[in-house]
Amino acid sequence: MIGLTRIGFYTFLRCVIGGRRHSADCPVRGFLARIAALIVVTAPLAAGPAQAGEEFIDFEEFTGPRKLAAVEPPLTIGNASFTGGQIVTNVARLRKVDRSTVYGTAHFCSGCQSTITIEFSQPVSNVSFMLMNGRLARPWFEIRDDTGQTVEFRLGSYFGQGSSKLITLPSSGIKKIVIGQTDSVTAFWWQFYIDNLRYTVDEGQQYLVNFSAFVPHDNVPAAPTAFCLSKDNWQPPGLRRSGRSPTGKARWARDDDFAPGNGRPSFRFGGGGPDADNELKGNRRKLYFAGDSRGFHPAAPTYRVRQLVTVIPDETLDADGVADDSVRNLAGEARAYAEDAMTDGIIDLADEDGIADDCSLFHKAHLAETDLMDVVVTRTGPKSVSIRFSGTLDSPLAGPAQVLGAIDWEFTLTLDSSVEPGRWTLSGAHDGFPAYEIYINGTPVYHHDPGAPPYEFARDVRKLLPPLDIAVATTSGDLP
């Protein structure tokens, strides 16, 4: 123990999981090697009987150039396949953290992508790996897996502290991991490396079930009675936003071509009527909410609501059928924008002025309450479980009566592995808006599309009001 304290935790990790290449840094390598062996031997036992075995990839069987040059074809090692980068050895910028062979990508590497993708031929769990930054800057990173789990963090400069991090992904049933930067300069500069990938191959008895509701388009109009009050008079009809002042505020210019009904959103509050002009002269602005701007995908990073649970149908592996601490109820942040954000017909980064409650561009953020969401797993047989996803998520789209206009859903999904192949059965009901999706280990089980945008309150958003609009007829299929 004294020895471990003296050499430091990260040195210990390098010595234990880094193999022979770190032997010079390991003052008690014989002892550590024994500990490493002990960890490798005992890990499958400690991880539970649902896991077949642990695999470890350190790229040491390869030797590459010292500097990234050109992308390589997908590299397959064991169950894992790496794409987007190249094998390199003894990289100068990693001399403080890892002088061995690693897999990396950089903006100067011909054909390399800004992300490294790891795909597994079989679902895996207990994934961990070392991520190292090769840039002078301190970029933000995001790691996503196909189960919906996202890890976001920042690494230090390559020559300073904190340039590497041991990443662990708590999800099970992972088949794909995407590693990339999230800062705005990602499109131009990136350089990062991975090493020491460790994971456990699932035998298949664990199933990660993922339910999400999301808004496919970039914006949704709120109820007519949801508005903000501008602190200053805004533009009359016939003006449009033409740019931004140095302080980030919108600038306005005359545009005779602009008129409500010409394809751009109307400025008229409340859809017209005798009082509309008076209201326009006032300071009342309609609110729009940012959507998730995505299609159906199990690992999509944005959602209005998401529920996750890992179930184990085999009673001999897990008595209650639900993996410990695997239930998660998540609500996405809803961001409201004043009407002037829609002058170009889209809500995007240009509308993020970073100032709340000013009734201009970004106006307000909203985080729904998750205490009315439930995931209940019930064992229905020696090799079958039933999962009930249900919830009601207050939606700011409904304006002042958002509790009436909540996103509501209730699904019952049964997984039965007593037959070969195993079967799933789904039934339930939900509101007609927004989109809904359910996956088992990343394989789609149910999709509901709310229809083509642009969305309107009277046609689309009103479906959040009672009752539930869509009955999901009982469907079934083979377990993935």
Add this chain to the structure above:
Amino acid sequence: MRTLGAGPRGKLWTAMAAAAVGLVIAANGANATPPAGKGKPAVAATLARLLEEISLAAPADRGGAADAFVTAALGAEMDAVIDAALPVLDDYRDEQRYYALVGLGAAGLASMENGEELSEIAFVLVSGLADGEATVRAAAAATLAAIQPAPPEWAADPLIELLGDPNPRVASAAMRALERMPANDAGFDAAYSAIDGDNSANRSRAARLLGAYGAQGADIKPAWVLAAGLDDPDAAVRWQTATALGDMGGAAIVAVRGLRAVSRDKAEEPAVRRAAATAVNSILD
């Protein structure tokens, strides 16, 4: 919102809903402008019939009947919806009381004029807060929240009583109605009490309420109380606290230091850091 006594709609009732909406539009005009005289009773009668159908329909058809009524109410004028819903608010059937309130709330959402007219029956809505059925209580609170420009201040006390309701949806709806009211002492007291509680959802709601009330005045006490919440163990509460401080604008100047610390804390959740940074901008704007 969780439905009561009605499943999803069927095809037959979708067609009925369309017919009902057509009738309402025919009576009200295409842009829902005020009807000329005799259209109102017809609309009210149609709405009343649709509301009654929810209970009369076979269980499999109730969803469609409910959807037909809510759709019609959404396109109707408030006085017609009131005429149809008011007699039903003390009905013995839970689903009738519930959907009567939902219809009122839906109409209140549809236009400012409807929301303002809703204030005329605020006393009836407040009596619904004491209903024996939790779903009806939640609907009553949500419909109160739809009153424009704000729910009456005298409704604060019964709403505050609901904050302790065993059904969290009722408490949530009550808090939403409270935060739309002018700042009042009873609301402040309730928020100060809840923000020190054990329930993280209630702490989050209290932070939101304090932000809404604090934004209405120059009192800095809410800012001091909220600033302490930046250390809450629950990330959702910290997010709500930072956002509420931003809502308060200049009145939360005392919290800028704490917010800046949160926005720079590398160990903090990214969403909370972003909320804190936005709050600093909003306070100093």
